[in-house]
Amino acid sequence: MPKKLNSNKKILICLASIFVLATALLLANLISMITFPVSQSSQEVHVNSFELHFLAVNKSQNELSAKALASDYQPIGAGGFIWKEGDYYYVASSAYQNKNDATLVQTNLKNSEIESEIFSVKFKDFSVSGNFENDEKKVLQKALTIAYISYQNLYDIAISLDTGVYNETSARLAVNAVNSSISMAFDDYQTLFSENDNKIFKKIESSLKNIQRISTALCSGVKLSDKQTYSSLIKYRYLEILNEYMHLIND
Numbered sequence: 436m437p438k439k440l441n442s443n444k445k446i447l448i449c450l451a452s453i454f455v456l457a458t459a460l461l462l463a464n465l466i467s468m469i470t471f472p473v474s475q476s477s478q479e480v481h482v483n484s485f486e487l488h489f490l491a492v493n494k495s496q497n498e499l500s501a502k503a504l505a506s507d508y509q510p511i512g513a514g515g516f517i518w519k520e521g522d523y524y525y526v527a528s529s530a531y532q533n534k535n536d537a538t539l540v541q542t543n544l545k546n547s548e549i550e551s552e553i554f555s556v557k558f559k560d561f562s563v564s565g566n567f568e569n570d571e572k573k574v575l576q577k578a579l580t581i582a583y584i585s586y587q588n589l590y591d592i593a594i595s596l597d598t599g600v601y602n603e604t605s606a607r608l609a610v611n612a613v614n615s616s617i618s619m620a621f622d623d624y625q626t627l628f629s630e631n632d633n634k635i636f637k638k639i640e641s642s643l644k645n646i647q648r649i650s651t652a653l654c655s656g657v658k659l660s661d662k663q664t665y666s667s668l669i670k671y672r673y674l675e676i677l678n679e680y681m682h683l684i685n686d
Contacts, residue, residue, distance in 0.1 A: 478564055478565070478566065478567075479562055479563065479564045479565075480562065480563050480567065480572055480575045480576055480579065481560065481561070481562040482560060482561045482562070482579045482580060483560050484557060484558060484559050484560040485532075485557075485558050485583070486555055486556065486557050486558070487530045487531065487532060487555070487556050487558070487677070488530065488531045488532075488533070488534040488536075488537040488553055488554075488555050488556075489518060489520075489525065489527050489528075489529070489530045489531075489537070489553065489554050489555070489556060490527070490528045490529050490530075490531070490537045490540055490541060490544075490551055490552075490553055491518075491525035491526055491527050491528065491551060491552045491553075491554060492508045492513050492515075492526050492528050492544070492549060492550075492551050493508070493525075493526040494523045494524065494525045494526065494552065495523065495524050496522055496523060496524070497524070498517060498519070498524045500524075501517050501524035501525070501526055502517055502524075504526050505517060505526050505660075506659070506660035506661075506662075506663070508526060508528065508667075509659065509660045509662065509663035509664065509667040509668075509671075510660075510662035510663065510664060510667070511549075511664075511667075512528075512597060512664050512666045512667050512670075513526070513528035513529070513667055513670070514527055514528050514529055514667055514669075514670030514671040514673075514674050515527075515528070515659070515660075515663075515667060515671055516670070516671045516674035516675055516678070518556075518674065518678065520554055520556065525552075525554065527674050528540075528551065528670065529590075529593070529670045529674070530556075530586070530590070530673070530674060530677060531590075532587075534553065534555070537553050538553065541553060556681075558677075558680065558681060558684060559684055559685075561579065561683070561684040563575060563579070563635055563636075563639070570627070571627055571628075574620075574623045574624055574626075574627050574628075575624070575628070575639075577620045577623065577624075578620055578621075578623075578624045578639055578643055579639070581616070581617055581620040581643070581646065582642075582646055582676050582677065582679060582680035582683075583680065584616070585613055585616070585617055585646065585650065585673065585676055586673045586676055586677055588609075588612075588613045588616075589610070589613060589653075589669050589670075589672065589673035589676075590673060592606050592609045592610060592613070592669055593606075593666050593669040593670050593673070595609075596665065596666045596669070597666050603665050606665060606666075606669070607654075607656070607665075610653055610654060610669065611654055613650065614647075614650040614651065614653070614654050617643075617646055617647050617650045618647055618650075620643065621643045621644065621646075621647045624639070624640060624643055625640065628640065638683065638686070639683065642679055642680070642682070642683040645679050646676050646679055646680075649672055649675050649676050649679065650672070650676070652672065653668065653669065653672040656668070659671060
């Protein structure tokens with residue numbers, strides 16, 4: 436095949452891959468808005484509660500001990516994020532919407548002689564009241580749901596990478612698309628609400644800023660441990676984003 440035709444074929448394949456990734460992320464966003472509904476009126480934007488099922492590969496009542504263990508599991512694809520629940524610090528591998536998915540992975544780990552534990556986390560509903568114009572409601576809705584939407588998208592990317600649907604290059608392109616969505620949500624929020632000195636609006640702005648920081652760190656690809664896989668890094672960052680959302684609704 437002539438070099439020029441071969442080069443053009445590679446370009447077309449690359450463009451097609453990018454189109455597929457962008458379409459997948461768009462569909463994930465639309466699905467997330469159905470599974471994670473937000474009721475709106477001129478007086479309130481309300482985000483419904485949801486529950487996720489975490490798979491932990493270890494736990495400790497001492498945070499430093501848990502952190503010391505995390506890097507041992509990151510080379511095999513576990514996120515290794517330290518999640519505090521009750522009196523324990525869990526070395527969380529990943530989080531699942533469907534408990535059966537968590538159970539399946541737990542069984543696979545057990546077959547590899549790795550013990551794990553499933554614990555469920557309830558994220559309570561959250562409301563912001565005020566007199567909002569339509570554009571303000573849309574932007575505020577996006578700001579309040581971006582953590583969950585980003586988790587869903589990053590979860591899908593990690594699964595696609597683990598199962599060979601994506602290679603690392605495709606996964607990085609998809610991660611960059613998620614980062615763009617987060618940055619857009621943050622920029623839109625700042626445009627409409629940065630001058631609002633109400634405590635809750637400042638709290639949301641701070642949370643969005645932290646989520647953008649986490650997403651940017653993921654895009655940089657910098658590992659948290661020497662042998663950490665890229666799949667592990669994606670899981671770590673989406674668990675970190677969920678933790679940031681938990682702080683927003685509970686603090």
